[in-house]
Amino acid sequence: MKPLSIGIILGSTRQGRVSPQVGNWVKEMADRRGDAIYEIVDIADFQLPFFGEGTGQEPGLIAWSKKLSNLDGFVFIVQEYNHSITGALKNALDSARDEWNNKAAGIVSYGSTGGARAAEHLRGILGELLVADVRAHPTFSIFTDFENIQTFKPAELHVDKINSMLDQLIGWSGALKTLRS
Numbered sequence: 642m643k644p645l646s647i648g649i650i651l652g653s654t655r656q657g658r659v660s661p662q663v664g665n666w667v668k669e670m671a672d673r674r675g676d677a678i679y680e681i682v683d684i685a686d687f688q689l690p691f692f693g694e695g696t697g698q699e700p701g702l703i704a705w706s707k708k709l710s711n712l713d714g715f716v717f718i719v720q721e722y723n724h725s726i727t728g729a730l731k732n733a734l735d736s737a738r739d740e741w742n743n744k745a746a747g748i749v750s751y752g753s754t755g756g757a758r759a760a761e762h763l764r765g766i767l768g769e770l771l772v773a774d775v776r777a778h779p780t781f782s783i784f785t786d787f788e789n790i791q792t793f794k795p796a797e798l799h800v801d802k803i804n805s806m807l808d809q810l811i812g813w814s815g816a817l818k819t820l821r822s
């Protein structure tokens with residue numbers, strides 16, 4: 642049986658963003674498990690137009706649709722911007738529809754309160770997109786899990802939480818794959 646493909650989606654595109662550090666760390670933890678193929682999916686690479694403003698034929702938009710179609714599940718790396726998700730992530734979510742449906746997701750968030758408010762906003766959006774979001778939710782503090790709010794230095798306790806999230810994500814991604822086939 643083909644292994645599950647899980648995309649670790651970087652939610653921010655800001656210059657100087659810390660999300661690649663967080664995403665790479667999560668990928669490192671995930672790769673140790675050997676239970677799926679994990680890959681970083683960077684929204685910035687796709688240069689998505691604002692939803693509805695382009696022709697719908699932009700190469701990045703077509704590549705985004707293709708990328709999501711080939712994934713069985715997602716880990717969203719979510720940073721809190723004004724108590725919600727970034728505009729870039731919302732636009733990326735809006736820029737596909739069927740490609741999200743009947744798949745599972747885990748959320749990893751960070752911010753001054755662990756990015757909890759952004760993560761809860763994301764859960765509402767995922768419900769509409771028919772994405773099943775798992776309960777285990779690793780949260781990082783920009784004050785204690787980063788050095789100078791810049792360099793990611795996660796506390797050891799987060800490793801267990803990441804694995805709990807991935808346990809749930811892999812279970813649901815496998816179950817939902819049978820629904821799509």
Ligand SMILES: Cc1cc2nc3c(=O)[nH]c(=O)nc-3n(C[C@H](O)[C@H](O)[C@H](O)COP(=O)(O)O)c2cc1C
Nearest residue numbers: 653655658659660720721722723724751752753754
């Ligand atoms: C426009 C903007 C708004 C922000 N609003 C919040 C906020 O409401 N709550 C919070 O905890 N952090 C907030 N932050 C801090 C970010 O969570 C922090 O800068 C984080 O590093 C952003 O992720 P990134 O570096 O991957 O872009 C905000 C940052 C920016 C740039």
